[in-house]
Structure formats: C-alpha cells, structure tokens
Amino acid sequence: MKLLFKLFSLVTVLSISISGLLHAEIEISFRFNDAGQKEMRAAIDEFEKKNPGIKVDLQRIAWGSAREQFLREAAVGEGPDVVHIAQVWTRSMGDAGALYDLNKLIDKHGAGNGWGDFISGDLASQDDGTIHAIPWTVDTFAMVYRKDILEKAGIKEFPTTWDGLFKASKQIKEKTGAAGWGIPSGSGPTNSIWFFLNFYWWSNGWSLVDRNSDGSYYVNITPDQIAEGIDYYKSYLDSGINPKSMLNVTNWGAQELIEGMVRGDIAIISTPENVMVQIESAWKARYPQKSNPFGSAIHPKKSVTFVGGRQLGINANTEHPEASYKLIKYLINEPVYSKYYAGMWPAQKTLIKQLPQVASHVGYKKQLILARSWGSYSTGPIPIPTMWNWVGRGAGSVFIGEKTSQEVAKEIYNNIKNELE
Amino acid sequence: MKDNKFIFYLLAPTFFFIICFYIYPTIYNFYNSFTDLNLFRLREGGSWVGFKNYIDLFFDPEFKRVLFNTTIWLTIVGVFVRIVLGILLAFLINSNTLKKYKLTNLFQLSLMIPWATPSIVAVVVWRMILDPQVGVINQFLLEWGILTESIAFLADTSYVWPSIITIITWNTLPLVTLTFLASLKSVPTDLLDAASVDGANKLQRAWHIILPHMMPSIIIMVLMSTFWTFNNFVFVWLATGAGPGTYTNVMATEVYLRAFIDGKMGYSSALGIVMASIMTVFGIIYLRLIIKRNLREIF
Numbered sequence: 069m070k071l072l073f074k075l076f077s078l079v080t081v082l083s084i085s086i087s088g089l090l091h092a093e094i095e096i097s098f099r100f101n102d103a104g105q106k107e108m109r110a111a112i113d114e115f116e117k118k119n120p121g122i123k124v125d126l127q128r129i130a131w132g133s134a135r136e137q138f139l140r141e142a143a144v145g146e147g148p149d150v151v152h153i154a155q156v157w158t159r160s161m162g163d164a165g166a167l168y169d170l171n172k173l174i175d176k177h178g179a180g181n182g183w184g185d186f187i188s189g190d191l192a193s194q195d196d197g198t199i200h201a202i203p204w205t206v207d208t209f210a211m212v213y214r215k216d217i218l219e220k221a222g223i224k225e226f227p228t229t230w231d232g233l234f235k236a237s238k239q240i241k242e243k244t245g246a247a248g249w250g251i252p253s254g255s256g257p258t259n260s261i262w263f264f265l266n267f268y269w270w271s272n273g274w275s276l277v278d279r280n281s282d283g284s285y286y287v288n289i290t291p292d293q294i295a296e297g298i299d300y301y302k303s304y305l306d307s308g309i310n311p312k313s314m315l316n317v318t319n320w321g322a323q324e325l326i327e328g329m330v331r332g333d334i335a336i337i338s339t340p341e342n343v344m345v346q347i348e349s350a351w352k353a354r355y356p357q358k359s360n361p362f363g364s365a366i367h368p369k370k371s372v373t374f375v376g377g378r379q380l381g382i383n384a385n386t387e388h389p390e391a392s393y394k395l396i397k398y399l400i401n402e403p404v405y406s407k408y409y410a411g412m413w414p415a416q417k418t419l420i421k422q423l424p425q426v427a428s429h430v431g432y433k434k435q436l437i438l439a440r441s442w443g444s445y446s447t448g449p450i451p452i453p454t455m456w457n458w459v460g461r462g463a464g465s466v467f468i469g470e471k472t473s474q475e476v477a478k479e480i481y482n483n484i485k486n487e488l489e
Numbered sequence: 490m491k492d493n494k495f496i497f498y499l500l501a502p503t504f505f506f507i508i509c510f511y512i513y514p515t516i517y518n519f520y521n522s523f524t525d526l527n528l529f530r531l532r533e534g535g536s537w538v539g540f541k542n543y544i545d546l547f548f549d550p551e552f553k554r555v556l557f558n559t560t561i562w563l564t565i566v567g568v569f570v571r572i573v574l575g576i577l578l579a580f581l582i583n584s585n586t587l588k589k590y591k592l593t594n595l596f597q598l599s600l601m602i603p604w605a606t607p608s609i610v611a612v613v614v615w616r617m618i619l620d621p622q623v624g625v626i627n628q629f630l631l632e633w634g635i636l637t638e639s640i641a642f643l644a645d646t647s648y649v650w651p652s653i654i655t656i657i658t659w660n661t662l663p664l665v666t667l668t669f670l671a672s673l674k675s676v677p678t679d680l681l682d683a684a685s686v687d688g689a690n691k692l693q694r695a696w697h698i699i700l701p702h703m704m705p706s707i708i709i710m711v712l713m714s715t716f717w718t719f720n721n722f723v724f725v726w727l728a729t730g731a732g733p734g735t736y737t738n739v740m741a742t743e744v745y746l747r748a749f750i751d752g753k754m755g756y757s758s759a760l761g762i763v764m765a766s767i768m769t770v771f772g773i774i775y776l777r778l779i780i781k782r783n784l785r786e787i788f
Contacts, residue, residue, distance in 0.1 A: 136749035143531050160752075165532040254644065256730035257750050313621030315644035315733050324622055333622075451529055457750045465734030468646050 094391045097125040099148040101134050102378075103346070104409065111408035115398045122391045132258045132319075135161075135453065142166035142383060149386040150395055153201060155191045155377040156442050156452045162200030168382035170199045173393045180400055180416050187415045188377050191446050201379035202396050203415030205405075207340040208373045208439040209263060209320070210431040212347065216361045217335040220244050226365040230268065230300060233336075233368045237309045240335045248309040250325055250334035251301060254318030255464025261301065262456045263320070263374070264338060265463065268297040270440070271371035276455060276484055279444040285488045287481060294477035298466050305467055315467060326350060329362070338367065340376065341432045345411035348428070364431025366438060375439045377415055450487045458483055515765070522759035528752035535755050542759035551735060551743070552760075559719060559739040562650045563657075568714045571658050572707065575665030580695070582666070583673045597667075604663035611660040612727040619643055619652055644733050653737060657724050661717070665710050672706040673699065705782065712775045719768060740764045 100108050105128055112124045127148055129137055135157050141147030143166070153161065161167050174183070179202055183189055192201040213226060218236075221243040227233040237248020252260040269275060269289060278288035304310035317324045321343040328334035330350045337343075348362060367373060380399060382392045398404070405414050406423060413420055413436070425433060445452055462476035522542055524535030546552050578600075587593045603611065618624050619642040627639040642652040676699050684694045700707075722741035725731060731738040731746065738746070740760065748757035 139528060139531075139749075160529045164529045254730070255732040255734050257746070311621075311638070312645065313639055313641040316621055316641040318730065318732075327622070451752060454751050457746065461732070461735050463734075464732050465736070468644075468733045468736060470646070470734055470736060 093121055093123050094388050095123045095125060096149040096386075096388050096391050096395065097127055098150040098152075098395060099127040099129060099134075099138070100152045101129055101131050102152070102342070102409075107408045107410075111399070111404050115395060118398070119391075119394060122394065124395060132256065138383075139164055139166055142385060145385045147383045147385060149383055149388055149392045151381050151383060152204075153379050153381055155188050155201075155203065155379045156446050158192050158201040158379050158381060159194060159446060160451045161381065162194055162198065166384055167200040168384050168386060168389055168392075170202065170382065170393070171197070173382075173389060174199060177393060177397060179397070181418050185416050185418055187417065188375060188379075188441060191441065192379055195447070201381035202400055204378045204380045204400060205409070205412040206375050206377040206415045206436075207342065207413060208375055208432065208435050209267070209338050209340055209367070210344075210373070210435040211336060211338050211365045211367055212329070212344050212431075213336045213363055213365065214246075214329065214332060214334075214361050215363045217244055217246050217332060221335075226363070228368055228370075230271070230368045234300075234303065234309070237304065237336065238307065241307075241309045244335070246332055247311050247314075247328070247334045249304060249336040249338070250328055251304055251310045251314055251338075252317040252320060252322055252325060253301070253305060253310065253314045253464070253467050254316060255460045255467075256318040257453065257457050257460070259318050259456070259460030259464070260320040261463045262459045264301060265297045265459055267338075267367050267371045267373055268300055269293065270373075271367070271369040275444070276459075276480075277444045277448045277450065277488070279448070285444060285448045287485050287488065289481070291474065291477040291481045294480055295473035298463050298473040298476060301463065302467055302473065315464075321346070330354060341413070341429060342411035344429065344432075360428055362428050364429055366431055366435045370438060373435055373439045375436070375441050378412075379415075448488070450484065455484065518758045518761055521755055522762050524755045524758075526754040526758070528749060528754050531754075538755065542756045543763075545756065546759050546763065551738070554735065555738050555740055555743045558737060559741075562654070562737075563721065563725070563739050564715055564719050566650070567654050567657055567718050568711060570654055571662055571665050571714055572711055574658065574662055575669050575710070576703070576707070578662070578666040579669035579673050582670055597670075600663040600666060603659050606660060608660055608723045609727060612656055612724060615652075615656045615659070616643065616728065643729050646733065646736055649729060649733070649737055653725060653728050656728060657718065657721070660724075661714070665714065668706055668710055669703060672703045676702045708778060709775075712771060712778070715771055716768065716775075719771075720764070 098112065102108075105126065109126055112126055116122065116124060131154070134153070138147055138151055138153070139161065142161075142164070147166075151167075158167070180186060183199075186192070186203045187206050188203045192203050193199045211226065217240060218226070221236070221240040223236050223239060227236045233249060240246055240248040251264060255261070266276070272293070274289040274293045276287065276289055277285055279285055301310075305312060305314070313324075320337075320339050325334065325337050325339065326343065326347050327350075329337060329347045344362065344364060348360060351358075351360065351362070380396045382389055382396070386392055400414070400416070402419065402422070405412060405419065414423070442452060445455070458480055462471075462480050465471040466473045466476050521535060523537060523539060525538050525541075526535030527533075581587065582593055582596050582600075587596060606614075618626055621627055621639040621641045624639075624642075626642070627636070630636040631639060640648060642648045680698055681694055684698055689697065720741055721739075722745065725737055725739050726742050726745065729737045731742040741764075744757050744760050744764065747753050747760060
C-alpha cells in the first residue's frame, strides 16, 4: 500500500512538472522607442496570437537616452531582449559587445527576401561580416511646407538653392508674419542642427569624414567651410526669420514644430516622414473639413540627405535568442508597416515597391533617391554620436554669440582631425 | 569579548554594504581614471595612461567653464538664494500677522507641494511654464504688453541661469524653510521679552538674538545644500541639456557627456574623482562642525 502511494505521488509530481514544462511561456522584452506605442502593442498582440508560447513585454524609452541606457544595461548583463536602435549605433554597440551575433540565426531561419534586399545592411554588420542587427525602417529628411502660406507670400515654387530658401523665408516672414524655415536650433546630444549642417556641407561636396581608397580616413572639409554652414543657419536666427525660441527646440519632431505647422506659425520645416504624418493627422483632427495644405520637396541645391533608419538588434545577454529572432522576423514583414507602423519605409527594397505613396509625400520619394548612407561617418573611428555632440554644441555656442563660427569651426576640425590621426 | 562579537555581527551588514556600494566603486573609479577606458570598448577594458586624463582635464578650457558654472552659478548663487529665501519665509510663517489671520497652517501646507513634487516632474512642469510658445509666463507678459516677442527662458543666455536657479529653489526651498522654522520656534521667548524690555526693536531682536540662535541650523543647511546642489545632475540636464551650446554645463553633466556621449569613461572617471575631492573638503568641514556640536552637547 505504501509502495503504491509512493508510486502515485511520484507519477503526480512528474506529470505536473512535465505539463508545466510543456505549457511554460517564454517572456521576452522589446524596447520600442517611437511614438505609436498603442499601434505597436496591437502588432505585438497579433504576434502573441500567432506564437502562443511567447509573451512580449513592450517597453519604451526616449530616443535621447536609448543608446546610453542600453549600453549601460548590456555591460552588466541586463537590458531588453530585442532593442530598437538607430542604424548608426549598431556598429559601435556591436563593438561594445552589447549585441548578439545574428549570423547563425539568419542562416537557420532566413531574413526577409535575403540579406541583399536590405537597405543599410552595411551599417548593420561589421567589416568581418558579423551581423549585429536587422535593418527595420529607412527614412530621410525632406522639406515640408504649408502651400497656402507660400502662396500668400507670393512664392510659386519651392526654392531650389540655399540662398533662394533664405530669401523665400524672409519673404514669408515679411508678408505673412509666419516664421520661414523653422529650424530647431537647440544643442542637446541628439540635436537637429547636426543634420542640417551636414546637408549644407554635403550639397557643396564637403564632408566631415571621408575614406581614402587605401581605407584610411580624412577630413574632407576646411574650417572655413564648416564656418560657412554654421553662419548660414545663424543668419536665420539673426534676421528673425527663425524665432529665437527655436534655440529651445532640439528635436526634429518636437511638438513646437508640429503645432507651429498646424497653426501656421511656421511655414517650412525639414523633418522625417513620420513627423509629416503626425502633422497631417493633427491638421485632420483639428480641421476635418479643410483640405490638406501640406506639401513636401527636396532640400535646396539637390542636397544629399542621409538614409536614416532604425534597426532591430538582440541583446548579447538574452536567454531567448530564438524567440527574440522570431519577433524580429515578424516585425520586418507586412502587415506591420502598412497596418501598425505607418509613415515608415521598410528597409527592404521589395517591400518599398509594394507600399502605396501618398501624393503630399512625393518629396520624400525624390529625396530618398538623392540620399546617401552615413558611410565613412559610420565606419570611421569616431562614433557618430560624438561628432553629433561636438557639432551641435559648437553651433549652439555660435548661435548664442558665445563663440565665433571660426572658433567653433577650428575646434570641430581639430577634434575630428586629431581623432582620425 | 562576547559583546564585541555581537557588535561585530550587528555592524557586519552595514560594513558589507559600505564596502560593496561605496568603497569598491570609488576605488574602481579611481583606477579607471588612470586608464583610457572607452564606453564603446568596455569589454576590452582600458589601458594604463597614468596622469594623462588629469593633465588633459586641467588644460581643457571647457573644464574652467564647468567649474565656474558649478561653483558660482549652481552652488554659490543657488544656495545663497535658497538660504536667504528660506530665512525670510520662516520669519513670515512664524509672524504674528499670519497667525492673526490664521494663515500659518495654509502657508505650511502649501510649502509641502513643491517638496512632495519629484525633481523630474518639477523640471517638466517648469519647462512648460517657461516655454516660449505655450508657457504661461510668456503668455502673461505678452498679453500685458510687457514683451513684444516671447522669451526662450531656457535658451537665452540672459535668462537661462536665473531660470534654472528658480526651478531648483522652488523644489528645494521647503526643506530649508521648515528647518529654519523649527529653529525659529525654539528661540527662548524670555530672551526676546528681556530684549524688548531693554528697548530693542524688531530688527535688533532679529539680528542680535534670533539669527545667532538660528546660526547652527543655517550652517548645517548651507553645507547640506552645497552637497545636494554641487552634485546635482537632474535639474540642469532636464532643463537645458547643458545648453545652449555648453553654456550651462556643470560638473555632473560634463561627467555624463564625456562618459556616455563621447565614450571616454577614463576621462570621465578623472572628472568624477576631482568632483569627489572638492566635495570631500565640504564633507570634512561638515563633519568637524557636527563633531564639535556633539561634543558641546555632551560636555
């Protein structure tokens, strides 16, 4: 009887353990940094339905702190399983040992329509071929403008030169009272002026970092040329075309810009497409009867902008690489882009072709054709965030009259030159 | 002997935490300050560079500005404003006029609001109040015709430091005021009565009796406020991000920028050590005062 009882107990304990194991759920975390948490949660819910054994905890952090926070966490074995990162961070994060080597997972499960179909694949991998992230979305900055305000100011076509843009902005200010080009001129670590300065420099064929054919890096810009760009943007502040309050605005998608465009206080901004989507939604919500007054165009002088984008990486400390990769594979496919992550172009050529184009957004398509990758900026020895901070802080010092553009230009030039040497 | 063992066991957990969370990180940081440890190559570790980080630091023109901002603006001006306003408010709350109109409790209660507000929330709220487009201060000044164009309080060099000091003062003033109020309430009334009989007016009583009586708590609050302010990161970082340019960069934000933006952990550690050394001086003064005071109370 005793033996029978023991056997019965053993069988019960074993069956409970086995059933527990069979029904065990894997819980992974995904840190997604963009707006649209609700939509992304809906996308994740669909993923969970399709993969009943996996639960996803959706986390959020501001883009401004995302990189440092993840590096700190990863260094001590913590952090989310799947991480949403700017494409220019991947290589340095991979170097820091914070990201999982994805090569084996890609070989085993594949990725999209093959690695060659991804845009910015070079930024997701190291020189030795180690892949540290999967390109998720691409975007670029284009000029967004209020057609009605430009018309009121007597401007029939969007300007195509830097001088032309300045004159048009001045005309808008004088004739309508609205700011011309509203340039966010704040100088925090993720400032916008870094992008606008590079657009100006690139359109003139200059570049902070370039690569020789032998693989070495050099500064392809003079201090005078650096100063010219800074002076150009300073002239907007000095002449009052860009209000001084813009010194308070750092982010290219700041509420001040969105609200300014909707209210008509600002006539022109340069911003990624997802911000234009937010502007149009805000307009539609406020004035449902009125037609969409927004248009988009390429930057002056056919300026090259950058192919920006986001990538998805897996934390090097994850205990669930397979489940994490499953989530990434789901996120890089339709219907995520069209249904849950609108305003973002997929980082895959075949998917871009399939997605429909909104008429007012035509400037983005044109600008994407002209856009370049961060290339030598990204592969070079100086992390982009470091240069980003130098340029933003330097320009900020010039804007407030603390330093001259020549002084700052020399500092930026010397900093980059010293690091490259 | 048994007692000693018992005491040792009682103190052991405290020592364990002090070693783990204070002594070890300090020694580790001190070691890092002599290396070229980089955020982007953390797993490789840093190589020994001797005093290079300290030499670079003292020859860096940015360091002079950072030291100036931290010492003069953040600490001296910030602490001075807080102490003076704290004393004045304590006098006001303790005044017969407020008592007469039964407003003392209301004043004391309203002081709790900023105290109960977390620093992050305080900065966010103040950013909105000071905002050039939607901020109430600008709207008020524009509507009343005092301004013709809104002011970017947190981006204009003429206003940015006073704005930061305002935010810090708003959030931290209650503790200072309540401490002074407690001290004020403990002034012996017979002393004040005697001074009145001798013909001392209100100002003379405040200067010769009340303030000397409050002096120990004023000194302690000055030192404590110096500690809290000198090390503070949250207020400056959230309010201005150390900008415009690097105009409001202070020691704590410089440590962050160098470590997590530039990736120079070694250099940043050296900065941290310099910062800690300065604070140690204040710490020694504080400890001496406390020990002196305790001894006086004992004997």
